[in-house]
Amino acid sequence: MFLSTSEHSADAKNRVSVPAGYREALRDDPYDAIYVLPHFDGPYLECGGEQFVQQYRMDIANLPRYDALRKDLEIAVIGAIRRLDFDSTGRVTLPRDFIDHAGIDGRCAFVGCDNHFQIWNADAHAARLRDVRSRLSARLADPAEAERMGGGTDLGSLLRNSESLAALLKGEKL
Amino acid sequence: MFLSTSEHSADAKNRVSVPAGYREALRDDPYDAIYVLPHFDGPYLECGGEQFVQQYRMDIANLPRYDALRKDLEIAVIGAIRRLDFDSTGRVTLPRDFIDHAGIDGRCAFVGCDNHFQIWNADAHAARLRDVRSRLSARLADPAEAERMGGGTDLGSLLRNSESLAALLKGEKL
DNA sequence: TAAATTCCCATGATATCCCATATGTTAACA
DNA sequence: TGTTAACATATGGGATATCATGGGAATTTA
Secondary structure, three states, X not given: XXXXXXXXXXXXXXXXXXXXXXXXXXXXXXXXEEEEEEOOOOOOXXXXXXXXXXXXXXXXXXXXXXXXXXXXXXXXXXXXXXXXXXOOOOEEEOOHHHHHHHOOEOEEEEEEEEOEEEEEEHHHHHHHHHHHXXXXXXXXXXXXXXXXXXXXXXXXXXXXXXXXXXXXXXXXXX | OEOOEXXXXXXXXXXXXXXXXXXXHOOOOOOXXXXXXXXXXXOOXXXXXXXXXHHHHHHHHOOOOOOHHHHHHHHHHHOOOEEEEOOOOOEEEOOHHHHHHHOOEOEEEEEEOEOOEEEEEHHHHHHHHHHHHHHHHHHHXXXXXXXXXXXXXXXXXXXXXXXXXXXXXXXOOO
C-alpha cells in the first residue's frame, strides 16, 4: 500500500528519489520499476507497480474491441504510461514531457493513494490539498453525502457476521 | 505488451527506428519483423506482431463466408497488411503508399496500445492526443460514464491484492 | 546500366550505471 | 541524559553502455 505524502527534489538530470516506503510496497514486482501515467484529468503523474498497469489493461480489455471509449483509453492511458526503472539508489528519471505535464520545477510531492500514488508539483499539491479539504468539509454538511462517505461496509461487523467472507479468506471462491 | 509513446524520424530512405521496447515485445515472434496496416479508420498505420495478424484473421474467419462485411475486411485488412522486416539496427522501411496514407513527413509518433501499436504523423498525433484527453476528462465528470471506465473495487480483489488487509481480517496484528 | 533496396559500419545523443557525499534517524554507550 | 556510532535514506557528479540515426558499399531489380 502506498501511504502518506512526502516531498523530494528533482535534480539537474530530472532524477527523483522514490520514497523508501513506496519502494517497499513494490518489493514483489517483476521489475524494479514504477509505471507512470501523465494523467488526462490534471497536471499530475499517476504511478504504481505491476498491479496499477494490469488494472488499466483489464478495464480496457473488458470494453468491446471497436468501442470508441476503448480506443481513447488505449491512446491516453496505455500509450501514455511509461515504465521508469530504478537506479541503484532508488531514483527514477522523469522524461521531459512528464515534467512539463506536471509542471515540476525542483520540489515535487509524492502522494500515496493506496494502490497507486501521484506525483505533483509541490506547490500545486499544497494548493489542491487546501481545496480538497474545504470541499470535503462542505460535503459533510449534506447528510446524503456524509452517508456516501462512510456508508461502506464496517470491517468489524463484517468479520463478526459474514460466513461468506470467512469462506473467502479460506481461499474458497465466491 | 506495447507501452508508451515515442517519436522517431523517418530518414531520406523512409527508414524509421522501431522503439527498442517494442522490439523487445516482439522477441518471441517467428519473424524479426512487424506487420503494418494502413488503417481504414484514419491517417495512421496500425502495427503489431504475429498475434496482431492472427486476431484479424480470427475476426474475419468468424463471419459467414459470403458475408459482405467479410469480403470488405478481407480486402481492406488482409489485403492491405504488409510485413516489414527489421534491419540490423532495428529499423523498417516504410513503403511510399504507407507514408502517404499516414501523411508522414519527417517526425512520426509510435503509440503503444497493449497488443498493437500505431504510427502517426507526429503533429497529427499531438493534436489527436489533446482531443482524446479532453474528451476523457469530460467523461469523468459524468458519474455514469466514470462507472463505465472503472467500477469500484470489490472486496474479493481487494483481499487478493492486499496481504495486510487479509492479515487484519484473520485477526493478526499488523 | 540506372535505380532502388538491403546490408554494414560510424557517430552523436541520451539514458543508465556506479561511486562519493550529505542528511537525518535509530541505537548503543558512557 | 548527553554523546557518539551505525545505519538508512537522499542527493550530486562522472564513467559507461545503449539507442537512434546518418552515410556508404554491396546486392538486387527493372
